Amino acid sequence: MPKSVEEIFDFSQTSDACIKCGKCIPVCTIHQINPDETTSPRGFIDLLGAYKRGDLALDSTTKSIFESCFLCTNCVDVCPNSLPTDMVIEAVRADIAKEFGMPLFKRVAFYLLEHRKVMDIVMKFGFMFKTCAFSIEEAKGGLKARFAMPMVKKGRLIPSMMKRSFLNRYPEHIPATTPQAKPMRVAIFIGCLGNYNYAGIGESLVEILKALNIEIFIPKDQLCCGAPAYFTGAVDSVERMTKANIAYFESFMDSCDAMLIPEATCSAMVKHDWEIFFRNHDMPEWEARAKAVAQKIHMATAWLDEHTQLQSLLKERGASFDTAVTYHDPCHAKKVQGISQQPRNLLAPNYPLIEMSDPDRCCGFGGVTMQTEKFHFAEAAGKPKAAMIEQTQAHYVSAECSACRMQISQSLNEANAKTIFKNPLELIAKALKG
Numbered sequence: 001m002p003k004s005v006e007e008i009f010d011f012s013q014t015s016d017a018c019i020k021c022g023k024c025i026p027v028c029t030i031h032q033i034n035p036d037e038t039t040s041p042r043g044f045i046d047l048l049g050a051y052k053r054g055d056l057a058l059d060s061t062t063k064s065i066f067e068s069c070f071l072c073t074n075c076v077d078v079c080p081n082s083l084p085t086d087m088v089i090e091a092v093r094a095d096i097a098k099e100f101g102m103p104l105f106k107r108v109a110f111y112l113l114e115h116r117k118v119m120d121i122v123m124k125f126g127f128m129f130k131t132c133a134f135s136i137e138e139a140k141g142g143l144k145a146r147f148a149m150p151m152v153k154k155g156r157l158i159p160s161m162m163k164r165s166f167l168n169r170y171p172e173h174i175p176a177t178t179p180q181a182k183p184m185r186v187a188i189f190i191g192c193l194g195n196y197n198y199a200g201i202g203e204s205l206v207e208i209l210k211a212l213n214i215e216i217f218i219p220k221d222q223l224c225c226g227a228p229a230y231f232t233g234a235v236d237s238v239e240r241m242t243k244a245n246i247a248y249f250e251s252f253m254d255s256c257d258a259m260l261i262p263e264a265t266c267s268a269m270v271k272h273d274w275e276i277f278f279r280n281h282d283m284p285e286w287e288a289r290a291k292a293v294a295q296k297i298h299m300a301t302a303w304l305d306e307h308t309q310l311q312s313l314l315k316e317r318g319a320s321f322d323t324a325v326t327y328h329d330p331c332h333a334k335k336v337q338g339i340s341q342q343p344r345n346l347l348a349p350n351y352p353l354i355e356m357s358d359p360d361r362c363c364g365f366g367g368v369t370m371q372t373e374k375f376h377f378a379e380a381a382g383k384p385k386a387a388m389i390e391q392t393q394a395h396y397v398s399a400e401c402s403a404c405r406m407q408i409s410q411s412l413n414e415a416n417a418k419t420i421f422k423n424p425l426e427l428i429a430k431a432l433k434g
Contacts, residue, residue: 011114012053015075016047016049017080019084025042029361030068032066044066046086050269068377073331073335130161135276140157141159142406144156159406161197166202166203167218170202174217178213185255186212188202188216188218190218201262223244225241225269226238228368230269246293249293250293260299261299265332267332269332272336274290276349319434326356326395332401344401365407379414390415397412400424
């Protein structure tokens with residue numbers, strides 16, 4: 001019999017190991033905006049222990065508490081016992097999904113993420129009719145709601161929609177620019193927001209790889225990495241997408257030097273959380289396969305900085321701009337993958353870099369639930385981030401994460417700020433063009 005999540009991930013053991021030192025409190029994203037002990041890391045852990053012992057019912061109140069965590073991993077970073085607070089909360093959210101069911105809009109969203117062709121059709125209709133409900137905000141890189149809609153207030157900025165997705169616009173194989181005996185060959189995993197909403201990300205990565213004379217493979221049957229479903233507790237959906245992706249990646253990975261992912265959340269999910277997911281659900285074969293696939297998975301700027309001559313190319317051929325950039329460190333980049341300096345290394349040759357007061361502070365995206373049912377928390381967490389970005393007076397704010405882009409763009413929109421969000425790859429490609 002397969003073990004339950006509770007048997008593998010012992011909530012009581014984690015709760016007993018918490019020494020209640022409070023180091024997690026000052027850095028906790030939800031506690032910074034909602035200073036309640038119950039919605040703090042040690043509060044979450046204590047309640048999970050009580051739930052495991054049968055002393056706490058999984059009712060609507062506890063559901064709301066466990067859904068209030070941003071999963072930013074700040075608490076894990078500072079915990080003297082390295083307690084995996086984020087992972088135990090991810091585990092209990094699977095119990096929440098079983099107990100309460102998944103709201104219809106989430107089930108529809110996860111269905112679309114699993115079925116690429118259906119999503120393509122839906123996004124085409126969205127592109128055709130977007131101006132009925134939204135005004136186009138070119139400067140801010142998104143669409144602004146003309147009127148209030150379910151879970152979308154009037155004036156909210158959401159990502160734009162592309163006429164054709166990245167995967168449908170590019171051929172599967174793009175040869176190296178100059179013929180060579182054995183060119184480097186990389187695959188691109190684009191991520192859902194990069195595929196359907198933020199056109200510049202994929203376009204820029206392709207242009208950079210061309211400039212480096214690297215052969216490109218774009219696997220057309222890639223599905224969502226599963227992160228939105230994973231952080232929401234939709235276990236069945238995560239399992240189906242993850243297994244399909246792994247089996248597909250195995251069919252071509254040996255012929256590639258690397259697979260590049262221009263998204264912090266997606267790359268963290270593929271490199272880290274896939275393996276954790278299968279371990280926690282007692283699937284050792286798939287855990288091993290996920291681990292093997294992860295060996296060639298890289299966040300795009302990290303690989304470009306560490307394995308190519310891009311830095312030198314930018315210094316020699318890149319145009320210099322006086323438009324300053326401030327860099328935001330996505331939680332899933334710096335805290336989960338240890339990636340922080342690499343994108344800065346690639347921006348520094350061509351742009352003045354101005355550090356904001358706290359580049360590590362979570363932007364407040366927080367996942368599907370936080371962006372819908374608990375958006376008031378996301379708004380509150382976004383305000384201080386927008387303020388520190390404004391203080392730099394930088395023209396651009398950059399981060400290799402479209403979830404951060406969506407949240408920070410909205411926070412800047414609320415503040416009527418002039419700073420524009422760009423993925424670092426977009427700024428790098430602009431410098432290479434001169």
